[in-house]
Amino acid sequence: xxxxxxxxxxxxxxxxxxxxxxxxxxxxxxxxxxxxxxxxxxxxxxxxxxxxxxxxxxxxxxxxxxxxxxxxxxxxxxxxxxxxxxxxxxxxxxxxxxxxxxxxxxxxxxxxxxxxxxxxxxxxxxxxxxxxxxxxxxxxxxxxxxxxxxxxxxxxxxxxxxxxxxxxxxxxxxxxxxxxxxxxxxxxxxxxxxxxxxxxxxxxxxxxxxxxxxxxxxxxxxxxxxxxxxxxxxxxxxxxxxxxxxxxxxxxxxxxxxxxxxxxxxxxx
Amino acid sequence: xxxxxxxxxxxxxxxxxxxxxxxxxxxxxxxxxxxxxxxxxxxxxxxxxxxxxxxxxxxxxxxxxxxxxxxxxxxxxxxxxxxxxxxxxxxxxxxxxxxxxxxxxxxxxxxxxxxxxxxxxxxxxxxxxxxxxxxxxxxxxxxxxxxxxxxxxxxxxxxxxxxxxxxxxxxxxxxxxxxxxxxxxxxxxxxxxxxxxxxxxxxxxxxxxxxxxxxxxxxxxxxxxxxxxxxxxxxxxxxxxxxxxxxxxxxxxxxxxxxxxxxxxxxxxxxxxxxxxx
Numbered sequence: 001x002x003x004x005x006x007x008x009x010x011x012x013x014x015x016x017x018x019x020x021x022x023x024x025x026x027x028x029x030x031x032x033x034x035x036x037x038x039x040x041x042x043x044x045x046x047x048x049x050x051x052x053x054x055x056x057x058x059x060x061x062x063x064x065x066x067x068x069x070x071x072x073x074x075x076x077x078x079x080x081x082x083x084x085x086x087x088x089x090x091x092x093x094x095x096x097x098x099x100x101x102x103x104x105x106x107x108x109x110x111x112x113x114x115x116x117x118x119x120x121x122x123x124x125x126x127x128x129x130x131x132x133x134x135x136x137x138x139x140x141x142x143x144x145x146x147x148x149x150x151x152x153x154x155x156x157x158x159x160x161x162x163x164x165x166x167x168x169x170x171x172x173x174x175x176x177x178x179x180x181x182x183x184x185x186x187x188x189x190x191x192x193x194x195x196x197x198x199x200x201x202x203x204x205x206x207x208x209x210x211x212x213x214x215x216x217x218x219x220x221x222x223x224x225x226x227x228x229x230x231x232x233x234x235x236x237x238x239x240x241x242x243x244x245x246x247x248x249x250x251x252x253x254x255x256x257x258x259x260x261x262x263x264x265x266x267x268x269x
Numbered sequence: 270x271x272x273x274x275x276x277x278x279x280x281x282x283x284x285x286x287x288x289x290x291x292x293x294x295x296x297x298x299x300x301x302x303x304x305x306x307x308x309x310x311x312x313x314x315x316x317x318x319x320x321x322x323x324x325x326x327x328x329x330x331x332x333x334x335x336x337x338x339x340x341x342x343x344x345x346x347x348x349x350x351x352x353x354x355x356x357x358x359x360x361x362x363x364x365x366x367x368x369x370x371x372x373x374x375x376x377x378x379x380x381x382x383x384x385x386x387x388x389x390x391x392x393x394x395x396x397x398x399x400x401x402x403x404x405x406x407x408x409x410x411x412x413x414x415x416x417x418x419x420x421x422x423x424x425x426x427x428x429x430x431x432x433x434x435x436x437x438x439x440x441x442x443x444x445x446x447x448x449x450x451x452x453x454x455x456x457x458x459x460x461x462x463x464x465x466x467x468x469x470x471x472x473x474x475x476x477x478x479x480x481x482x483x484x485x486x487x488x489x490x491x492x493x494x495x496x497x498x499x500x501x502x503x504x505x506x507x508x509x510x511x512x513x514x515x516x517x518x519x520x521x522x523x524x525x526x527x528x529x530x531x532x533x534x535x536x537x538x539x540x541x542x543x544x545x546x547x
Contacts, residue, residue, distance in 0.1 A: 008463075084354055109412070133468060151392035152387060152392060153391055153394075155352070155387065156387065156392075156453070156456075157379055157393070158349070158352065159347060159349060160403055160404035160407065160456065160457070161378070161380045161381035161404060161407060161408060162284060162377075162407050169404070170407065171393050171403075174394065174395070175393070257285065
């Protein structure tokens with residue numbers, strides 16, 4: 001039994017090891033300072049970087065968080081704190097369904113609501129698409145963590161004359177905050193690696209852009225574009241991009257853990 | 270109930286000495302009056318026809334075996350049972366003459382006037398200071414100086430000030446179990462309630478910490494009417510002026526504590542306090 005378990009662990013780790021090995025093997029040599037600071041060069045010129053895409057990904061996940069955190073946390077609160085409502089099982093079910101919707105479909109949805117009406121690809125539309133992907137993750141994380149808050153805290157606040165909403169805002173949410181922050185960071189790390197929802201929302205932009213109503217570049221779409229191109233140099237750039245993306249996701253996970261630990265220490269003395 | 274009143278008028282009981290010079294009506298002031306209270310969890314009835322008066326600035330102990338309804342009754346007094354789905358009280362509970370279940374009563378206001386301390390200490394994951402002033406803050410008090418003063422006064426009264434005065438900004442969860450419970454008492458009295466409900470406040474504490482809570486209860490009764498649920502009969506005997514014994518959702522006997530413990534009127538009470546069941 002122990003042997004089987006150990007074997008499964010090894011089998012599960014092999015793909016991860018291969019991915020990391022190949023990406024780093026190909027990507028690290030292609031990485032240099034210029035990759036972070038310079039813009040893509042025209043075809044035929046070697047060198048250049050993906051500064052636009054790096055900034056673009058940052059903006060996109062920032063927008064996604066703005067969309068998803070308020071909605072997701074509020075829904076999570078609704079499900080846990082208003083259990084008697086007939087709507088809350090429905091909300092929970094909806095969150096699970098949404099979690100299972102393929103990302104390309106979410107891209108189409110964002111295209112319909114945030115691109116078509118304005119007749120323009122935009123960073124905003126990309127943010128909406130990624131945000132919609134994040135919502136179910138945040139709803140479920142919030143719900144699970146609120147359920148972990150002892151009901152004695154809720155009673156304590158109510159017994160002091162707090163309204164339900166007040167108790168949630170001042171005692172229950174803060175008690176669950178470290179976990180919720182982690183959940184948000186993990187969700188961000190996940191959507192940072194999404195390509196499909198961006199293809200026809202944020203589209204891509206070879207130029208540096210920070211305006212939210214314009215198409216914007218992103219690491220993932222840039223990697224996709226470069227990887228299917230016939231140019232050797234672009235392939236190198238794509239590998240470098242993949243390395244940066246993986247490093248960024250890893251960094252987010254580490255950050256999540258650090259933040260959690262810090263908040264927990266603050267809370268629990 | 271008339272029976273109970275006559276018991277209270279008997280001389281020679283310590284609570285009488287303090288009020289002898291005051292008009293008789295003063296001595297009889299009731300903080301809470303409960304009349305024909307029947308309580309249901311859905312279909313299941315857990316309290317039957319409870320009627321009792323709880324004297325002002327007295328400590329009243331509710332005793333009885335587990336499941337006898339004493340905690341339920343306690344939670345009826347500040348409407349904490351409202352939180353439970355299907356909970357329903359029929360009857361009358363008046364606090365200082367006002368029916369707290371009457372139409373148009375603000376539950377928030379009721380809970381502010383009637384503080385509660387729970388069996389398991391439940392400090393919020395905030396600093397000691399923020400815990401104590403929580404009730405004041407949600408009531409809209411913003412003035413830092415007033416909050417500071419209330420914080421110190423409440424902690425003093427809860428006999429915790431000397432232990433925490435240099436670490437008010439530290440997390441309340443860094444305190445020991447007994448300190449946490451005294452903090453919860455300080456938090457409850459910071460909003461200046463008229464009545465303090467305590468649901469087995471020392472049952473989760475070690476004996477020394479429990480003694481501190483008892484001393485505290487004793488010192489608080491000058492200012493507050495205290496209703497305490499306890500499983501610990503010695504504790505009831507030590508801290509309370511009157512004791513009510515519950516059995517299967519009914520109030521079996523209610524009287525002055527010394528009398529209840531030395532000369533109970535009901536056989537059931539005697540069996541319980543002599544440890545024949547429970």
